[in-house]
Amino acid sequence: MAKKITMSDIAAAAGVSQSTVSLVLNGSTSVKIAQATKRKVLDSAESLGYNNKKVAHALGLPKKIAIVINGLSSYDPFIDAINAAREEAWSNDYILATFNYGHDEVMASKIESEINGGDYAGLIYASSMTRELSQQRVNTSLPTILLNCTNESNSDTPSILPADMIGAYKAVSHLTKQGYRRIAILSGENWMLASQQRSEGYRQALIDADILPNDDYCREANWSLKEAHQQTLDLFQLAQPPQAIFCCSDFMAMGCYQAIAELGLKIPQDVAVVGYDNQQIASESFPALTSVDLPYSDMGKLAVESLLAQMEDQPLLSHRRKVEGELIVRSSSSQ
Known part of the structure; x- marks a missing residue:
């Protein structure tokens, strides 16, 4: 086990008294000590490996x-x-x-x-x-x-x-206020806290708009572009396909965009899409994607x-x- 370095060791190495070492290491201003002596004490403490935050700060280390x-x-x-x-x-x-x-x-x-x-x-x-x-x-x-x-x-x-539940609530409320009733969600993996919070915000926004959540519109896309693409295609096989889709990430929204294009539909004329994260791709996609900013x-x-x-x-x-x-x-x- 390595020997613990003491002020006595530093005093011996610097050729000064232990009292001088104590005054320097503790930043005392009550006694005027020459800069050369201070530097000798601090250099000796550093070279011996004396573990004291005050030494680092006295040396000007960050x-x-x-x-x-x-x-x-x-x-x-x-x-x-x-x-x-x-x-x-x-x-x-x-x-x-x-x-x-x-x-x-x-x-x-x-x-x-x-x-x-x-x-x-x-x-x-x-x-x-x-x-x-x-x-x-x-x-x-x-x-x-x-x-x-x-x-x-x-x-x-x-x-x-992040206030993910509130963020999702804002996104879905934005859709309900425009008159959309059949609103689907593409969520991440259900075990993840972000997925749970965003799904909860989605459901609460529907309930507050007097819309009964429909499990047929709730799809787990696992944060995957490919899975979001497939789940979107599946949603449009329903007898009453969604009028709007809330994607729990912008990345999944891109998979949703691809599927909608393949179906010959237009955004937002045929179906509205909202994402989450507000990554750069959201503003650069066509049409530009409405998204919730993730406040990292x-x-x-x-x-x-x-x-x-x-x-x-x-x-x-x-x-x-x-x-x-x-x-x-x-x-x-x-x-």
């Missing part, structure tokens, strides 16, 4: 926040959350160190050791997929915020989530703000914050 994520694809809109968190951290003089362990247990253990042994002030534990965690893989005693996930076994850890940038910024408040022992407004996304209305749903 303060660090860690963000740990369990997997990220080559292009994932959740990158917006990470970029916003990085900018917000830097605006508060912190560097955001990003770790992606990709479900590799050995790597996760190494990351955990790095965070607990390094000069980190706090942790943002993130998931690119909105979900409830059975456990948090990387653990620390540092202040922690959960981003796009919650922890079933530890509800005390604050979390930042706002969530990333709020995660850093909440972590900084926690680090300063400030009370949080809520332990589970939900961020609403705006409905962006385009020509795919306008009559």
Whole structure:
């Protein structure tokens, strides 16, 4: 086991008293100490590997926040959350160190050791997929915020989530207010929290418009363009096909678009389509796709703000914050 470095060790290496070491490392201004002596103490502490955040800050090294994520694809809109968190951290003089362990247990253990042994002030534990965690893989005693996930076994850890139910409600209410009655949904995999929340918002919007939800119009397309394409074709085999389709992602909406084109139908004249995520493809598709903005940038910024408040022992407004996304209305749903 490595010997713990003490102030006495630093004093011996720097050739000064232990009292001088204590004053320098604690940033005391009560006694005037020569800059050369301060530098000698700090250099000795650093070379000996003395683990003290005040040393790093006295040396002018950046303060660090860690963000740990369990997997990220080559292009994932959740990158917006990470970029916003990085900018917000830097605006508060912190560097955001990003770790992606990709479900590799050995790597996760190494990351955990790095965070607990390094000069980190706090942790943002993130998931690119909105979900409830059975456990948090990387653990620390540092202040922690959960981003796009919650922890079933530890509800005390604050979390930042998208208000998916409200987002879906906005999308479907937009359709009902225009007089559409037969509205279908193409959802993701049913076990996922995002799918559950968006499906719940869909059903509630129908109920509030005095429309009885019809299971024939509820199709699980598993976030797949191919499956969304097939489910759309199947919907139009019904005796009363839908007048509008709510797709729980813009990616699935593209599969829906393809199927509608194959059927010789036009959007929105024959059927209206609304997506979710508001990715770039939504504004560039033809016709332009109405979509709900997934507020990842706002969530990333709020995660850093909440972590900084926690680090300063400030009370949080809520332990589970939900961020609403705006409905962006385009020509795919306008009559």
